[in-house]
Amino acid sequence: MADIELNILGCGSALPTTHHLPSSQVLRVRNKLFMIDCGEGAQLQFRRQKLRFTQLQHIFISHLHGDHCFGLPGLISTLDLIGQTREMVIHAHADAEKTLKPMLDYFCREQPFKLRFNAIVPGECIYEDRTLTVKTLPLKHRVPTCGFLFEEKEKQRHLIGEMVAFYNIPVKQIPDIKAGADFITPDGEVIPNNRLTREADKPVRYAYCSDTLYHEKLIPYIEGVDLLYHESTFTEGLAERARETFHSTALQAAKIAQKAQVKQLLLGHYSARYTDDHVFLQEARTVFPHTLLANEGMVLPITGK
Amino acid sequence: MADIELNILGCGSALPTTHHLPSSQVLRVRNKLFMIDCGEGAQLQFRRQKLRFTQLQHIFISHLHGDHCFGLPGLISTLDLIGQTREMVIHAHADAEKTLKPMLDYFCREQPFKLRFNAIVPGECIYEDRTLTVKTLPLKHRVPTCGFLFEEKEKQRHLIGEMVAFYNIPVKQIPDIKAGADFITPDGEVIPNNRLTREADKPVRYAYCSDTLYHEKLIPYIEGVDLLYHESTFTEGLAERARETFHSTALQAAKIAQKAQVKQLLLGHYSARYTDDHVFLQEARTVFPHTLLANEGMVLPITGK
Numbered sequence: 001m002a003d004i005e006l007n008i009l010g011c012g013s014a015l016p017t018t019h020h021l022p023s024s025q026v027l028r029v030r031n032k033l034f035m036i037d038c039g040e041g042a043q044l045q046f047r048r049q050k051l052r053f054t055q056l057q058h059i060f061i062s063h064l065h066g067d068h069c070f071g072l073p074g075l076i077s078t079l080d081l082i083g084q085t086r087e088m089v090i091h092a093h094a095d096a097e098k099t100l101k102p103m104l105d106y107f108c109r110e111q112p113f114k115l116r117f118n119a120i121v122p123g124e125c126i127y128e129d130r131t132l133t134v135k136t137l138p139l140k141h142r143v144p145t146c147g148f149l150f151e152e153k154e155k156q157r158h159l160i161g162e163m164v165a166f167y168n169i170p171v172k173q174i175p176d177i178k179a180g181a182d183f184i185t186p187d188g189e190v191i192p193n194n195r196l197t198r199e200a201d202k203p204v205r206y207a208y209c210s211d212t213l214y215h216e217k218l219i220p221y222i223e224g225v226d227l228l229y230h231e232s233t234f235t236e237g238l239a240e241r242a243r244e245t246f247h248s249t250a251l252q253a254a255k256i257a258q259k260a261q262v263k264q265l266l267l268g269h270y271s272a273r274y275t276d277d278h279v280f281l282q283e284a285r286t287v288f289p290h291t292l293l294a295n296e297g298m299v300l301p302i303t304g305k
Numbered sequence: 306m307a308d309i310e311l312n313i314l315g316c317g318s319a320l321p322t323t324h325h326l327p328s329s330q331v332l333r334v335r336n337k338l339f340m341i342d343c344g345e346g347a348q349l350q351f352r353r354q355k356l357r358f359t360q361l362q363h364i365f366i367s368h369l370h371g372d373h374c375f376g377l378p379g380l381i382s383t384l385d386l387i388g389q390t391r392e393m394v395i396h397a398h399a400d401a402e403k404t405l406k407p408m409l410d411y412f413c414r415e416q417p418f419k420l421r422f423n424a425i426v427p428g429e430c431i432y433e434d435r436t437l438t439v440k441t442l443p444l445k446h447r448v449p450t451c452g453f454l455f456e457e458k459e460k461q462r463h464l465i466g467e468m469v470a471f472y473n474i475p476v477k478q479i480p481d482i483k484a485g486a487d488f489i490t491p492d493g494e495v496i497p498n499n500r501l502t503r504e505a506d507k508p509v510r511y512a513y514c515s516d517t518l519y520h521e522k523l524i525p526y527i528e529g530v531d532l533l534y535h536e537s538t539f540t541e542g543l544a545e546r547a548r549e550t551f552h553s554t555a556l557q558a559a560k561i562a563q564k565a566q567v568k569q570l571l572l573g574h575y576s577a578r579y580t581d582d583h584v585f586l587q588e589a590r591t592v593f594p595h596t597l598l599a600n601e602g603m604v605l606p607i608t609g610k
Contacts, residue, residue, distance in 0.1 A: 014382075014383075014386055015383060015386060015387070016348050016349045016351075016352050016379070016383060017352065018349070018352055018353050021349070022379075040345055040346060040348070040349070040376070040378075040379040041345060041346045041349060043321050043345070044321045044323070044326070044345070044346060046321075047321050047322065047323055048323050064411070064412070065412070066378060066379060066382040066412045066413075067382075070378045070379045070382070070412075071345070073345075073371060073375045073378075074321070074327075074345040074371060074375045077319075077371040077372075077375070078319075078320060078321060081319055081320060082320070095411070099407065099408055099411045099412075100408065102404065102407065102408075103404055103405065103407075103408055106369070106400070106404045107369070107370070107371045107375075107404075108371075
């Protein structure tokens with residue numbers, strides 16, 4: 001199992017269809033789960049994909065349209081019922097707290113866990129732990145909207161076990177060696193670090209961009225990411241409709257991917273009017289061949305290689 | 306197609322499972338749809354069952370627990386997006402308006418239709434049209450809860466076309482004949498009504514009872530109904546747990562059905578801990594053989610015969 005995996009819980013758009021659920025994803029970073037958007041039915045899909053509620057502590061909501069957050073009451077209510085005790089943080093626009101909290105307080109009366117709303121300030125780092133940061137990305141939609149950039153921190157080099165044993169390196173010096181220091185033997189011999197360690201894994205970067213107009217200002221923030229999820233609500237035949245509703249076409253998503261030189265593009269947020277999603281794939285691949293279609297149940301490993 | 310059909314959209318209980326959706330049903334009475342409870346995902350299941358949003362104008366919410374109403378924001382939002390213009394009435398406990406309205410107003414800003422909350426007064430008739438009434442049923446749960454009794458009004462007798470032609474009955478007298486009047490020919494001959502008409506269809510009665518403790522006071526209200534939906538969250542092995550949580554066992558549901566001499570019993574609201582629903586069926590049928598298990602996608606004709 002890869003260290004980092006993206007689970008697609010839903011990749012449809014606002015109107016319900018029988019082939020897609022509204023937006024929701026779960027990024028697993030080792031044993032932590034980060035939910036990104038929470039459309040209606042997210043908790044059910046979460047269960048279907050055998051994810052664990054106890055590993056979920058942070059939910060990131062890109063914007064306050066129903067198809068990106070109407071799954072929150074049900075999810076929070078379930079955490080309430082199963083007696084989850086760890087704090088749950090919802091990172092969202094400042095209006096989320098005043099809009100959702102009264103309802104959550106009414107329906108989730110037990111709340112053994114603390115529910116905290118973190119009002120997103122665009123441009124700031126909104127989450128950080130030992131190995132990961134989450135920053136916002138500028139998007140352009142009908143209401144205040146941001147994307148999310150998940151970035152692993154620089155990783156330490158891999159120790160070569162045999163060399164550690166050969167030079168009998170004391171345990172207390174291991175952290176320095178992993179950080180790149182040379183080793184000096186009791187006899188004063190300098191063993192260069194590259195004989196003791198192998199190169200660190202490249203930090204993984206994942207960018208989530210939904211919903212947005214074609215927006216080139218986004219490009220510098222996502223340059224070279226390992227995976228870009230970019231909405232493609234329409235195809236070029238409905239480019240005018242995309243502009244009016246502040247959405248993108250598959251071709252526009254591909255152009256952003258190409259200009260930002262990302263490694264891989266994942267499309268989603270398909271309009272309900274399309275019955276065959278492959279039209280998005282075909283259109284995007286004319287510009288950016290490394291494109292995939294999101295689909296409910298998909299689990300995509302993301303590596304920095 | 307029968308005049309009246311019950312569509313099961315969801316028949317699970319509070320915790321999400323991969324085999325059931327939370328409570329929601331749609332009773333179709335000719336070309337009108339009545340939704341009963343609206344758990345998360347109801348609008349998606351509504352679509353799956355090829356029901357039409359434009360035929361839906363009344364939603365009845367039995368009580369304000371999330372698994373019976375968290376589908377409302379998504380459903381109302383969809384009606385908003387598709388530009389539905391007819392009034393939509395949500396019949397629910399008085400708290401529904403203050404709890405849900407702020408959220409609906411924030412997310413459904415267009416609202417081309419009027420959304421009206423009708424605060425349920427137990428014991429009163431809460432809906433009436435030309436052919437149907439809806440009354441509340443007394444249930445006993447942890448929060449104020451009521452069931453719903455859908456009753457067709459007395460129907461008119463069926464005209465026998467050949468006799469109408471034979472006696473050359475004027476059109477303006479047809480309503481009286483259907484209502485049971487005899488016909489007097491221009492010569493003064495009295496043609497008794499039973500030669501001109503056949504017996505009227507029996508009015509259909511459907512009772513929805515979820516969630517509730519075993520509650521015998523309910524019985525006189527539902528006596529002889531054509532179909533009783535009664536929750537069976539647990540089996541007898543967990544009768545104590547049923548009591549504590551104000552729910553019923555399958556056996557208790559069957560006893561209510563038997564004592565009320567209903568024609569058919571439909572079980573649902575199964576606890577997430579059961580993986581095989583047939584345990585409910587087996588238990589109920591020991592007391593009341595005419596028992597069925599609700600399941601998502603089920604369409605059950607209800608007739609008064």
